[in-house]
Amino acid sequence: MLLIDAAAKPVPDGEAVPPSTVGVVHTQVRLQKLDFWVRNPDYLAYELMNEYEAAPDVPHLLELAAGILESEEPDLRRFPMLRHRYGAFEELDDALAPLVERGLLRKTQILGRERVVEHIYFLLERGRQVAQSMVTEAPALAWYAERTHLVVDLVDGLGGTQLKNRQYLLRDYADTPWGRHIAPITEQARTRLDALQAAPRS
Template sequence: MKLDFWLRCPDFLAHELLTEVEQERQPAGPTLRLVAGMIGGVAPSLHRYPMTKYLYGAYERPDNALALLASRKHIAVRRVNESSSNARRDYYLLPRGQEAATALQADIPEMIWYVRQAQAIGLIPEAVTGGRMRQRQYEHEAYKAVAAGKLIPDITEEVTLRAQELSARLGLTWPPDTQQDAAGGGHG
């Protein structure tokens, strides 16, 4: 759910990437271009799919979507340490799932946006365990303040202002030219 939250809420992912730039863990230019692509133009309205906050942060029952993928042999779900009260689930993309994802990208070019989102999530060091991601997500006041059962709010305006201020401090132009990444520059 924590990875899904950053994928579906590009404004919160952009916020985290700005933090990475401020802490000098990611290069400013390419990362700011990623941020601009996430929060600029129509991306937030087309790609933002809000999540509800429950006891442990962003959550949505994944059962139906995962059941469909598993029934088509696109994914495998394995429970690890089932004897524990907090057994985790590991999800594996199977060859048929990879083939379907590749076909979708070929048939629907707009799908590349999701691939780039997933790659951007990989730039955040805490994106390795749910607990570490949850801790980082709760550091944002708007996220932390949401009551259980309510939608997590959009923070695009806040992130845009933060990106403008950071760019100015670094002597960079905002918004940066996002076409450079599309042409192969920036993060892979």
Template sequence: MFIVDRVGDAVSGGEQVDGAVRVLRSETKLQKLDFWIRYSDYLAFELLTEAEAGRLDREWAVAEAALLVETEVPDLRRYPMARYLRGAYERKDNALALLKYHGHLATHRQAASVLHPNARRDFYLLAKGECAVQTLRAEIPAVRWYDEQATRVASFAARLSGGQCKDRQYNNSVYRATPQGATIPSIRPQVQEWLERLRLATPA
């Protein structure tokens, strides 16, 4: 829900799902965003990439990246993902079924057409889900971390397609070299070294 709320688009007229307030288009993008939320070190890598390219405020991005890799992540938030043919992937049917049951989220499969030859699964945050997100954000500190992660991801990924997110993840050599079916390893030491280089290069 936090992913769709922070990264999804506002729903306009003509959408397929009644009561929807935001939509995230494509399961590929959902999978890639979920990976960045779970892997703080890869998220930090992307923030530093954006900062060096001048697409994010450098001071903010460096501070956020440092927070992500220099703070120990509780075991509660460690959800490793395996690499498959199209990158990081995990079946989300059980989680989606629960959210659908409570009226928080809905999905809609866009059929293939001449203009769009591949079928696409879209994810809609419903009004009840939006209320749930606001309640979780305000009243349950333990889950605010996920909301903060989704906000960081949105800073650069909101404008990207699912395919572009996938390409960015494959640009990382450690991610790309992970054998299919194997758990994607951490890159925390590499990101920490990058942070130190940036700090040394930045005037006090």
């Protein structure tokens, strides 16, 4: 719920949506890739370091990566995902069914000749209200609210295929056999962090 709330974009002009829709998430692939970075903090830290190297004048990116890797978060917050044909994958139907049943979310599919071309998720007004009240009612969820927004902001404007391609750049991810859990890269990421922290800044 928190991830969909963070990722949902305003409804585009002319798009047909269910009543009370306040935001839309296009493509299951994008949702899966965002979910992977939420559930795998070491991979997210690695991506933050990629962004830092591309923009070294934005030091808070390195600080964010350090905050993740210098804590127990990569172990405590890790929730493994399987490698599927298009990368990290988790069956979403069971997780989304209660949200649909309670009137928080609607979803639909665009069908092609032989397969589903696109999954679309509609965040309803009640869903946004629940997402916004969750942290107030359960402060332990604050980490998830902050993390989902960090992940979405990091890759704002990128589609599912672009996110998939970025995640495949890491060999540990790309070389995971189909149907196996994607292994952590915590020590690799910490070694890279040490090198970046030790490097002189221009």
